[in-house]
Amino acid sequence: MKVIEVTHPIREDQFIQEDVAMAFGFFDGMHRGHDQVFQALEERARAGQLKKAVMTFDPHPSVVLNPERKRTDYLTPISDKIDILQHYDIDYCIVINFSSKFASVSAETFIQDYIIKNHVKEVVAGFDFTFGKYGKGNMMILQEMEDFNTTIVGKQEMDSEKISTTAIRQALKDGDLQKANEQLGYRYRIKGTVVQGEKRGRTIGFPTANVQPSDDYVFPKKGVYAVSMLLGSSNKLYRGVANVGVKPTFHDPSQAQVVIEVNLFDFNENIYGERVEVYWHHFLRPEIKFDGIDPLVEQMNKDTEQAKYLLSVDFNDDVSYNI
Template structure:
């Protein structure tokens, strides 16, 4: 998979072949997005073209809404690229969303970013818009294509009568409904980061944890305890994660931290990259009266999670 980072105006021609392109923001690369991308792959095979995806970064709200300084993503740029690669895409174009792009008229966008790149077939969702103030849509695209490429539009994709959308997934994650989010994503929700040295307090109470320093601006689940799977050093482990502020120890962190107690594991993993997949919410984070009460609850949590994953202790 080849990745191209573009910014308007595109100052040099790219060494790419004619392509079938899926276009959209694609945060989450959920089942609805996968249908759009799958249609582009199918068209590429039928028309003997390269398969391609065009996405945008940063989120348009960072540029268009001056009050928003950062956005937390379901799939930050690196995670999004991993998903595209998993889907077998040939080319990925990451277009920098800035003021110049926001002001570009729809016909000019089609000319600069689609026709000039060699797009021969375009696939997008029914609600895709483009150009200044989102004035372009899949109806206007027929005119703006100037006969240079054909179009496919993907209608709304639903699950249990609910539209699959990044917003719906965020809402479920914010409520700790990780199984519902998994149904819309087509995979568990994942956070990635490196294991860093923490307070070592877990070792003293018999529950040593891997303190995960997140690698990107992820959209975080509801604070609490979760059943998780953790990928580390090419192996997968079960565990329980605490996402929160550790109120029993009065840590007082400004942002929630992610700590994972990995079942049936020992070893030095500081500095290693870990992927944490969230499966189900166990309980709220709470403040305990003392260490023994905390240990008793952790043993109960571990038993619940082992039962959830059907693994023995």
């Protein structure tokens, strides 16, 4: 897949030079709703014997358009999004830097410079995709164009609720991993690097890997989770318990930074500097402050037993992206 990073105005040498079917959207989460867009893209490309392309944007438009409610953390940061697109055998991925200059582009200019000049013969997007200054461009306008065909993908639902990035983000914030993972169509993951921590866990029998996220991910609700973690060096998956939070038994919650710590079962290796991926299976309990080390250790033993049981039921060594 060829990735083309564009800062407005798009240059002549950045235009796609062969006829394509192109999907448009921000696609944070690459969830089941987005999958319907990519399935439609596959069908239109095959029918027209076209190459497949995707146009997406970075950062989220709210950074420019709605700074009071800007979204700066993501389910799938741009690097993850590009990795997942590889699974759809996309030929071209255009990543538009969503800047103030790009936000001021008129709908007419967007159609001419970003669709027609890119040899787009089939446009595919969700029903709520908008473009151009003030979001004046929409899918109905594109359907009226004669230079290309337009396919509108309707609302996708699960349990009578729209599948959406917003719903998945809220589910993670609520600790509802089942809902988040079902709407995603795969297990939520956070990539990162194991860094030096306080090393307190090893003194109480629970050595942990302090995972520094590699990008601006959405953090699940503060609490304790049953997880699995993929070690990059061995490409091997291990089961464990993760804590997301500020460790209130040891720190002032108002002063401490939220961190991710993972205790792997039956594991005793030095993995500082390792690139890892944490997969989130089950929410066990909220993070709480304990009255000393002993009750904390007692609860951690209970967490471990509960996590081992839950992971024995649903653990799967195949962690590849799979809708």
